[in-house]
Amino acid sequence: MSHLALQQYWWIIISLLGSLLVFLMFVQGGQTLVSQLAKTSIERKILFNSVGRRWDITFTTLVTFGGAFFASFPLFYSTSFGGAYWVWMLILFSFIIQAVSYEYRTKPENFLGEKTYNTFLFINGLVATILIGIVVGTFFTGSDFSIDKLRLTESGNNIISQWEGPAHGLEAALNLTNLSLGLAIFTLSRILGALYFINNVDNKVLVHRASHLMKFCSIAFLVFFLLFTGLILTREGFAVNPETQEVYMEKYKYLHNFIQMPVVLVIFLLGVVGVLAGIYIGAFKKSGKGIWFAGAGTILTVLSIFLLAGFNNTAFYPSTYDLQSSLTIQNASSSKYTLTVMSYVSLLVPFVIAYIWYSWKSLSKKKINEKDIINDDMAY
Amino acid sequence: MEAFDMSLVNWSRAQFALTAMYHWIFVPLTLGLSFIIAFMHTRYYKTGSEKWKNTTKFWMKLFGINFAIGVATGIILEFEFGTNWSNYSWFVGDIFGAPLAIEGIMAFFLESTFIAVMFFGWNRVSKKFHMLSSWFVAFGSNLSALWILVANAWMQNPVGMKFNPDSARNEMENFAEVLFSPTAINKFLHTISNGYVVASLFVIGISAWFILKGKHLEFAKRSILVASVFGLLSSIFVVITGDSSAHNVAQIQPMKFAAMEGIYEGGEGVGLTTIGMVTPGKRYDNNKNDFVFALKAPKMLSYLANRNSNSFVPGINDLIDGNKDHNIIPISERMEFGKLAINAFKEYNNSEDAEIKESALKTLEENYQHFGYGYLPDKKSAIPNVPLTFYSFHIMVSLGFFFIVLFGAFLFFSVKQKIESKKKWLKLAVWSIPLGFLASELGWVVAEVGRQPWTIQDILPTMVSTSHLSTSSVQVTFWAFVALFTVLLIAEIKIMLHQIKSGPKNMED
Ligand code: HEM
Numbered sequence: 066m067s068h069l070a071l072q073q074y075w076w077i078i079i080s081l082l083g084s085l086l087v088f089l090m091f092v093q094g095g096q097t098l099v100s101q102l103a104k105t106s107i108e109r110k111i112l113f114n115s116v117g118r119r120w121d122i123t124f125t126t127l128v129t130f131g132g133a134f135f136a137s138f139p140l141f142y143s144t145s146f147g148g149a150y151w152v153w154m155l156i157l158f159s160f161i162i163q164a165v166s167y168e169y170r171t172k173p174e175n176f177l178g179e180k181t182y183n184t185f186l187f188i189n190g191l192v193a194t195i196l197i198g199i200v201v202g203t204f205f206t207g208s209d210f211s212i213d214k215l216r217l218t219e220s221g222n223n224i225i226s227q228w229e230g231p232a233h234g235l236e237a238a239l240n241l242t243n244l245s246l247g248l249a250i251f252t253l254s255r256i257l258g259a260l261y262f263i264n265n266v267d268n269k270v271l272v273h274r275a276s277h278l279m280k281f282c283s284i285a286f287l288v289f290f291l292l293f294t295g296l297i298l299t300r301e302g303f304a305v306n307p308e309t310q311e312v313y314m315e316k317y318k319y320l321h322n323f324i325q326m327p328v329v330l331v332i333f334l335l336g337v338v339g340v341l342a343g344i345y346i347g348a349f350k351k352s353g354k355g356i357w358f359a360g361a362g363t364i365l366t367v368l369s370i371f372l373l374a375g376f377n378n379t380a381f382y383p384s385t386y387d388l389q390s391s392l393t394i395q396n397a398s399s400s401k402y403t404l405t406v407m408s409y410v411s412l413l414v415p416f417v418i419a420y421i422w423y424s425w426k427s428l429s430k431k432k433i434n435e436k437d438i439i440n441d442d443m444a445y
Numbered sequence: 446m447e448a449f450d451m452s453l454v455n456w457s458r459a460q461f462a463l464t465a466m467y468h469w470i471f472v473p474l475t476l477g478l479s480f481i482i483a484f485m486h487t488r489y490y491k492t493g494s495e496k497w498k499n500t501t502k503f504w505m506k507l508f509g510i511n512f513a514i515g516v517a518t519g520i521i522l523e524f525e526f527g528t529n530w531s532n533y534s535w536f537v538g539d540i541f542g543a544p545l546a547i548e549g550i551m552a553f554f555l556e557s558t559f560i561a562v563m564f565f566g567w568n569r570v571s572k573k574f575h576m577l578s579s580w581f582v583a584f585g586s587n588l589s590a591l592w593i594l595v596a597n598a599w600m601q602n603p604v605g606m607k608f609n610p611d612s613a614r615n616e617m618e619n620f621a622e623v624l625f626s627p628t629a630i631n632k633f634l635h636t637i638s639n640g641y642v643v644a645s646l647f648v649i650g651i652s653a654w655f656i657l658k659g660k661h662l663e664f665a666k667r668s669i670l671v672a673s674v675f676g677l678l679s680s681i682f683v684v685i686t687g688d689s690s691a692h693n694v695a696q697i698q699p700m701k702f703a704a705m706e707g708i709y710e711g712g713e714g715v716g717l718t719t720i721g722m723v724t725p726g727k728r729y730d731n732n733k734n735d736f737v738f739a740l741k742a743p744k745m746l747s748y749l750a751n752r753n754s755n756s757f758v759p760g761i762n763d764l765i766d767g768n769k770d771h772n773i774i775p776i777s778e779r780m781e782f783g784k785l786a787i788n789a790f791k792e793y794n795n796s797e798d799a800e801i802k803e804s805a806l807k808t809l810e811e812n813y814q815h816f817g818y819g820y821l822p823d824k825k826s827a828i829p830n831v832p833l834t835f836y837s838f839h840i841m842v843s844l845g846f847f848f849i850v851l852f853g854a855f856l857f858f859s860v861k862q863k864i865e866s867k868k869k870w871l872k873l874a875v876w877s878i879p880l881g882f883l884a885s886e887l888g889w890v891v892a893e894v895g896r897q898p899w900t901i902q903d904i905l906p907t908m909v910s911t912s913h914l915s916t917s918s919v920q921v922t923f924w925a926f927v928a929l930f931t932v933l934l935i936a937e938i939k940i941m942l943h944q945i946k947s948g949p950k951n952m953e954d
Contacts, residue, residue, distance in 0.1 A: 176936035427566075
């Protein structure tokens, strides 16, 4: 494969990992729902154990997303993580507190008390979804950083990639486009969490409440999502001249991308329809199938958003401080050799998905109910 | 090349050391305990005996408590290369990122998927699949160790790559060389076997405590038997792999090796210090003795370094000032070569003229092996912290031999059915739990303090590796980590102690 083909292949993989991550954040969404859905401690226990059996898959997907991004587009890793320091640190802290909370929340002598761990889970659900959405928003709105490889030869300040604002990423939260995507992802994760409960929990009352609450989340989601979509389709975007690799501003760039890549548009529309169908099924039919539609829909929608940001001669991590510092899938990628090695490794992915699928299936033959949880001495 | 923001560099280092050392409290236990559990689980599968089931479940619970905090402290490390070592990630991301990604794809999913089955599979999946899941967890966790250690080994021994002046970074040329470098292999084997030792000490120590309290005797004896066999084999293996690690370090990182042994003046047929105290205030440029006292095993160091008991081992002074007889270039010259390389890199990029570009490239390539020296402010900055490296190394090694004796004794008493009467040994075993963790942490101190000032040996110094942040930002996150990790550690220990005290459930014995 040519270097460009490998870069595109890896951008698709990164996009897929990103979209899987957003889908799997139904765990985070579920965490934010528990305090609203559960009235008794046993209800809380059922809900936390329901999403709790999945939390580490989401977590692992995040870690793999980071690793894969590092391996395939190291200059993004170096620029974004070191630059948007505070945003990433907040995201990471929220996952650190999540990782212990399930295991420790109901254990005797757990030092902080069950309430604190439940709050940790709520914080994780709130902070991680919103901030990850905000970071992805900057793929369209840009950030203030500069890149100069010759800094390596200077005395004193040798750092190639530098953030030029004092807020180190927090400034992104003040941008309406970023914020609307953050809130869209947050509300979407709550919808997915509710659909997951409807599918996984064997308790009429909880299912009823989840289905009811989901209606409100859905309205909020639609507002934020339409706002975000409207904003990016009408704004100017960061285009790359394929001959010179020069970055310039183009009016309606993302709208053009949709028109010039009809496949991406179709993926996007299918995705949106899937999410809406899932919401309908969950809210009005109270059927467990909703999560499948909304889940597949989420994956397709997010996939198309990533492709919109990176393909068709677009800078996926633009710099508003210095346009020519913007990162494209061509200038930010690994060498051809590394991408080739990694492509062989990526052949393992279907196998990984297969065993995850198999073990999930074998574990969730039965829905979660009260009796089960009380009798299980390994329960959270 | 002066005026580095040293406070930023030091705080970044402090943060990395802090997070890595916290993480490393939990990882070795995961590496080893997972195999012990898989073995016990298999005994249950084969015999169907409730006793083995309860034994498995007891250790599994402790495993889960430990694993959760291991994951919590681990996620930060994956991202910290970016957040705090942005320049490093730029400079070597083309090579360093790959093992991290492979770790995720190959190992983390295996681990996390089957941990869920291992914990929640009782009565939900078939007995066989359940037992196999325990093995998958063990393989998954050890596989993840492989990839991160390959990455670390590459920093210490950067092979299989070439600098690309157009992209200002090193690019991978040979993945097999990266994966199978002797440093990577030694590191992997030494580290996983260290995990088995730590876990065996943990199991024996807790079981010994039960025996001292006169509780769960049969359970405790069963656990001790498993762990002492596993521990004895692993501790012997730790010494063997430690020996080949040291030999490897002598070849590729002679400065680290000299610091480990605290020798300033090199020589032929050098002895190995078994017990010693380095002279306080000894520096490369004063004439104090290396040691206040030292008990030396004659010629052993030369043997360890070069597999030849009369061979030459360079000391710190030889490495700083050079040694013509042994082809060692003085640091001051290497600093000059390094500056040549850096300037050639600049010239290559600033010039449009093909001829100038070509000659610059030639100079760059010829001097690239000294690239990082061009950044050093003075020659003494090429020396790591000697006392810290020396003591860490010697305590680790002494503990290694002590563990062999301990495991040997417990295996002997186990077989002879005499454990209950050996009160002193039982107490010693309880106190050895922290010693296992200590040896393990000290190992990393040797490896990481000993290689300073480099993040990439000879190519990139630590002070050129950071992100562009204010010191105060890093201070804030540093203290946030201190607070959060300490609170979580306290919670972990309290939960763990409670679980241990309540003992294995439903045990008649
Ligand atoms: C005779 C015994 C031992 C010898 C000769 C030995 C030797 C070494 C050497 C030379 C290193 C540095 C390797 C490098 O910088 O690349 C090292 C690192 C290390 N050691 Fe040991 N060691 C011994 C025992 C132990 C024991 C008992 C433990 C723990 C239970 C341990 C745990 C570690 C760890 C975790 C590292 C860091 C990882 C690495 O660099 O391999 N070692 N050891």
